[in-house]
Structure formats: structure tokens, C-alpha cells
Amino acid sequence: MTLKIAVVGAGGRMGRQLIQAVQNAEGIELGAAFERKGSSLIGSDAGELAGIGHIGVKVEENLASQSGNFDVLIDFTRPEGSLEHLKCCVEQGKNVILGTTGFDDAGKAAIKAASEKIGIVFASNYSVGVNLVFKLLEKAAKVMGDYCDIEIIEAHHRHKVDAPSGTALSMGEHIAKTLGRDLKTHGVFAREGITGERKRDEIGFSTIRAADVVGEHTVWFADIGERVEISHKASSRMTFANGAVRAAKWIADKKQGLFDMTDVLDLNNL
Ligand SMILES: NC(=O)C1=CN([C@@H]2O[C@H](COP(=O)(O)OP(=O)(O)OC[C@H]3O[C@@H](n4cnc5c(N)ncnc54)[C@H](OP(=O)(O)O)[C@@H]3O)[C@@H](O)[C@H]2O)C=CC1
Numbered sequence: 001m002t003l004k005i006a007v008v009g010a011g012g013r014m015g016r017q018l019i020q021a022v023q024n025a026e027g028i029e030l031g032a033a034f035e036r037k038g039s040s041l042i043g044s045d046a047g048e049l050a051g052i053g054h055i056g057v058k059v060e061e062n063l064a065s066q067s068g069n070f071d072v073l074i075d076f077t078r079p080e081g082s083l084e085h086l087k088c089c090v091e092q093g094k095n096v097i098l099g100t101t102g103f104d105d106a107g108k109a110a111i112k113a114a115s116e117k118i119g120i121v122f123a124s125n126y127s128v129g130v131n132l133v134f135k136l137l138e139k140a141a142k143v144m145g146d147y148c149d150i151e152i153i154e155a156h157h158r159h160k161v162d163a164p165s166g167t168a169l170s171m172g173e174h175i176a177k178t179l180g181r182d183l184k185t186h187g188v189f190a191r192e193g194i195t196g197e198r199k200r201d202e203i204g205f206s207t208i209r210a211a212d213v214v215g216e217h218t219v220w221f222a223d224i225g226e227r228v229e230i231s232h233k234a235s236s237r238m239t240f241a242n243g244a245v246r247a248a249k250w251i252a253d254k255k256q257g258l259f260d261m262t263d264v265l266d267l268n269n270l
């Protein structure tokens with residue numbers, strides 16, 4: 001049977017790419033597309049919105065009111081919206097691919113609680129490359145982390161509303177976990193004025209917001225006399241959309257549980 005996907009936030013930068021990616025993939029199809037209540041996009045054809053021509057799926061208002069012509073929801077919106085969508089999917093017993101970033105601790109706890117009832121893939125970055133980089137960072141941290149200065153630099157487009165990026169935070173978490181540190185105490189998210197000297201075990205974050213940058217992340221492991229830099233550069237949002245579609249196929253037969261993209265890609269035993 002063909003797996004039916006719903007995309008919420010259909011008119012967003014990622015929403016449009018996701019509609020394209022779903023329609024281009026084998027064995028799945030777009031069952032529904034949603035936008036916010038009051039959006040001027042309600043009623044438009046999802047394929048036309050995504051620039052791939054008419055597909056006969058109308059953008060609907062308000063996920064909660066839909067009985068649901070879909071099996072898996074893909075959600076790249078905003079934390080407050082995603083938490084509402086999750087509640088609805090728990091009620092309807094539908095699995096979720098969650099790409100939204102910027103959740104606070106309460107939001108993350110709500111996602112964890114929802115995953116006791118449905119299957120959720122929650123990943124700050126759905127590209128294969130970034131998830132490989134997470135593993136490379138663990139290796140670099142094991143070898144160099146105890147004596148190097150670790151700095152994470154990220155750049156994104158001018159419209160991004162959260163900082164540091166979800167990916168930068170995940171990179172920091174992978175490194176911190178490997179080194180037995182905690183980002184709450186070791187993460188340094190801003191420097192200004194007389195900051196004092198750098199502490200040996202800080203994990204620093206720097207953010208650039210400019211123009212149309214899709215997403216770039218570099219981690220420095222810097223010692224006196226040498227520096228290793230591990231970088232990833234995304235040049236198209238389609239890499240995230242294709243990853244989310246891959247995750248949607250992977251989660252289809254799961255009853256419950258919280259997973260990330262390293263589970264989908266089977267990278268955890270590297
Ligand atoms: N995990 C990953 O691989 C990636 C994650 N992201 C994340 O995905 C999210 C979306 O990014 P992007 O597509 O660039 O953002 P956009 O602002 O382009 O799109 C967001 C979409 O969500 C809708 N939306 C906003 N708030 C709500 C709400 N409260 N309820 C329902 N819908 C809402 C918007 O509608 P409206 O226009 O009416 O506001 C819009 O359609 C971000 O958190 C971003 O960090 C992005 C790329 C990759």
C-alpha cells in the first residue's frame with residue numbers, strides 16, 4: 001500500500017521542498033498539506049504551491065480538524081505549532097517526522113512524552129552529511145577534545161529565527177557527551193566586552209546570519225600550532241527534504257519511540 005504523507009507548514013521554505021521531495025519519491029504520495037488558520041494559501045493546490053504543477057491535493061487549514069488522509073506527518077514549522085501538531089498526531093495515532101528547531105526544555109519533554117504513544121524522528125538536521133559529521137566530531141573529540149579549544153561556527157540565511165542553529169547545538173551535544181561535559185555549564189553562546197580569558201573546557205558557539213545561506217557549520221579543534229576543522233555546507237534545502245522523506249519511510253512501521261537521523265541512517269555502530 002502506498003504510504004501517505006502530510007506536510008504541515010506547506011507554504012514555508014522547507015514545506016515547498018518537502019512537497020516536491022514526497023512527489024519525487026517512490027512508494028509514497030502526498031495525502032494532505034496544511035497551513036496556518038487564516039493563511040492566504042488555504043485552498044491552493046499543494047503541487048502548484050511547490051512549483052511542480054497541479055497534483056490535486058488542496059492546502060487545508062488547521063491540522064487538528066482533519067480526520068487525516070495520511071500515515072506520517074512531516075513538520076518543519078515553529079516549536080509552538082509543532083507541539084500542537086504532535087498532540088493531534090498522538091490523538092490520531094500518526095507517526096511524525098519533526099524537523100523544527102528551537103524547542104526549549106519543556107518542548108523537548110513534550111516530544112519525549114508523545115513518543116511513548118507514537119513513533120517520532122526528531123532531528124535538527126536531516127542531511128546525510130551532517131549526521132556523518134556528528135560521528136566524526138565524536139571521534140575528533142575523543143582524540144583531541146581534552147586539550148583543544150572547541151568552537152562551533154554556523155551561518156544561515158537572514159530569515160532564520162533561532163540561534164544557535166539546532167544543528168550547531170546537536171554538534172555541541174555530541175562533543176559534550178563524548179567529553180563528559182554539559183552544554184548548560186560548558187556552552188558559551190555569546191562574548192562581548194571584558195570576557196576574561198577563555199576557559200579550557202568551554203565549548204564556544206558563533207552565529208552568522210546573512211542573505212541566502214542555506215546552512216553551514218564548522219567545528220574547530222584548536223591547539224597551539226595546529227587546528228582541525230570539520231565542516232559541512234548545505235547548498236540546497238532538498239538535502240533536508242530528501243532526508244525527511246527517507247525518515248518517513250523508515251518510521252512507517254514503528255509503533256512508538258523517539259529516534260533521530262543517526263538511527264534512520266544506522267550510523268550508531270560506526
Ligand atoms: N531539521 C532540518 O533538517 C531542518 C530544519 N529546519 C527548521 O524547520 C523550521 C522551518 O524552517 P523554514 O521552512 O525555513 O521556515 P519558514 O518560515 O519558511 O516556514 C515555516 C512554515 O511554518 C508555518 N508556521 C509558522 N508558525 C506556525 C504555527 N505556530 N503553526 C503552524 N504553522 C506555522 C509558516 O506559516 P506562516 O508563513 O503563515 O507563518 C510556514 O509555512 C525551522 O525551525 C528550521 O530551523 C529547516 C531546514 C532543515
Ligand SMILES: O=C(O)C1=N[C@H](C(=O)O)C[C@H](O)C1
Pocket residue numbers: 101124125156160164165166167168214215216
Ligand atoms: O533554519 C534553517 O534553514 C535550518 N535549520 C536547521 C538548524 O537549525 O540546524 C538545519 C539547517 O541548517 C537549516
